Amino acid sequence: MSLFKSKNNPAPVAQNNSSQFADVALRMISEAVIMTNRAGVIQYLNPAAVTMTGCKAPENVYGLDYGLLIRIETKEGRELPEAENPLLQATRTGQPLDNYECVMIQAGSDKRLPVAISVIPVPGLSGGFILTLRDITKELAEEGEQTEFISTASHEMRTPVASIEGYLSLALNPQTATIDERARGYLTSAHTAAQHLGKLFRDLLDTTKLDDGHIRPNFVPTEMIGAVKQISDDFIVRMREAKLNYRFGSTDPTGAAGGLRLDQVVYGFVDPNFLREIIDNLLDNALKYTPAGGSVYVGVLGDGDRVLINVTDTGVGISSTDLQHIFQKFYRADNSDTREIGGTGLGLYITKQRVEAMGGRIWAESAFGEGTTFYVSLPRLSAEEYEKRSIALRNAAQAPPTQPVQPTPNNITQGGIVK
Numbered sequence: 001m002s003l004f005k006s007k008n009n010p011a012p013v014a015q016n017n018s019s020q021f022a023d024v025a026l027r028m029i030s031e032a033v034i035m036t037n038r039a040g041v042i043q044y045l046n047p048a049a050v051t052m053t054g055c056k057a058p059e060n061v062y063g064l065d066y067g068l069l070i071r072i073e074t075k076e077g078r079e080l081p082e083a084e085n086p087l088l089q090a091t092r093t094g095q096p097l098d099n100y101e102c103v104m105i106q107a108g109s110d111k112r113l114p115v116a117i118s119v120i121p122v123p124g125l126s127g128g129f130i131l132t133l134r135d136i137t138k139e140l141a142e143e144g145e146q147t148e149f150i151s152t153a154s155h156e157m158r159t160p161v162a163s164i165e166g167y168l169s170l171a172l173n174p175q176t177a178t179i180d181e182r183a184r185g186y187l188t189s190a191h192t193a194a195q196h197l198g199k200l201f202r203d204l205l206d207t208t209k210l211d212d213g214h215i216r217p218n219f220v221p222t223e224m225i226g227a228v229k230q231i232s233d234d235f236i237v238r239m240r241e242a243k244l245n246y247r248f249g250s251t252d253p254t255g256a257a258g259g260l261r262l263d264q265v266v267y268g269f270v271d272p273n274f275l276r277e278i279i280d281n282l283l284d285n286a287l288k289y290t291p292a293g294g295s296v297y298v299g300v301l302g303d304g305d306r307v308l309i310n311v312t313d314t315g316v317g318i319s320s321t322d323l324q325h326i327f328q329k330f331y332r333a334d335n336s337d338t339r340e341i342g343g344t345g346l347g348l349y350i351t352k353q354r355v356e357a358m359g360g361r362i363w364a365e366s367a368f369g370e371g372t373t374f375y376v377s378l379p380r381l382s383a384e385e386y387e388k389r390s391i392a393l394r395n396a397a398q399a400p401p402t403q404p405v406q407p408t409p410n411n412i413t414q415g416g417i418v419k
């Protein structure tokens, strides 16, 4: 069926050259393309979409909700409840979704196919969405081989690097070695480089463990405002040393625009270690990329069935070109502000994996030279669900669950330079 003669749109429109090219291109490409209206009702599928989704009679799916055709689960084979389904979230909120890797359950056969899904909202009066699906079976197999190699290599190299780091520390310690000032300068540089290498191998191992599915989240019902505040307040000393203004509970210097609502108690179902790593990584970056005198704000809001965490800084910012790539493995923006700052380009990749493993989404908004906000959206639990899961966990572990920390004006860090 032609894009321009669908069941719901029998009259040919815009039969000019470019629309014919678009039609041919859509028929030729191996990516599945599905177009829906604003309500998610399917208006068009290209031939690749028909094959990939396994829908035997494409005419029958026109007019159906796309959710009936594209059923997904996580890469680990976990079912995705509505609140955790990034595809549904994207079409509900109108936020784009970029290359979300998951497994699609094919219509009819129930066969599983690993795919990367993107959702692009179509602006304008008619609205609607373009969904693209890419078969990533081959990519995953190649990645698996790569992962195994990187995992073995970094594991083997970690030990000699730790030993180099240890000996350099001994050489630099006046109690264990006597060296002249020039040698101290050289050895200090070598020590910094060895530490960087050690961090790179640790990050690489973490990455490969996640890629392999070796690290699975250990979900715990959690009161989110208290949990995030506890993690981010651990940065107070480093913020002070870096001469940064830190405030918990806001998205801007006045504290007025969102970030925290005192009348809210926000529950989530998260892995506490993953949550710590996520906030740590985002705050590490905020610290690294915000010059002295700048500000860093952290907030937690209940937003419908989601928990929305923001880590905002007034630092160097990220250009729109770099913004599209920062969650990729080893990507580092290359400009005069960031060139001098050390890093591996793995922090945000690991962070994104941790967020997605908990059914969440992460994205960033930034103005180059002005600052950046990272948003993490995680599934939210109702108070009843929180109670139910806490009791289930207590029964399973025979141990009391963590007590919810109610947000009060006293447990919110007040603004100004942290003293």
Ligand code: ADP
Residues within 6 Å of the ligand: 285, 286, 289, 313, 315, 316, 317, 318, 326, 331, 332, 333, 334, 338, 342, 343, 344, 345, 346, 347, 348, 349, 372
């Ligand atoms: P790195 O180890 O290089 O910091 P990340 O994966 O954590 O690696 O970040 C990737 C890149 O994204 C960084 O090199 C930097 O260019 C950019 N970036 C991340 N966070 C920020 C931020 N808060 N402000 C400006 N740039 C950032």
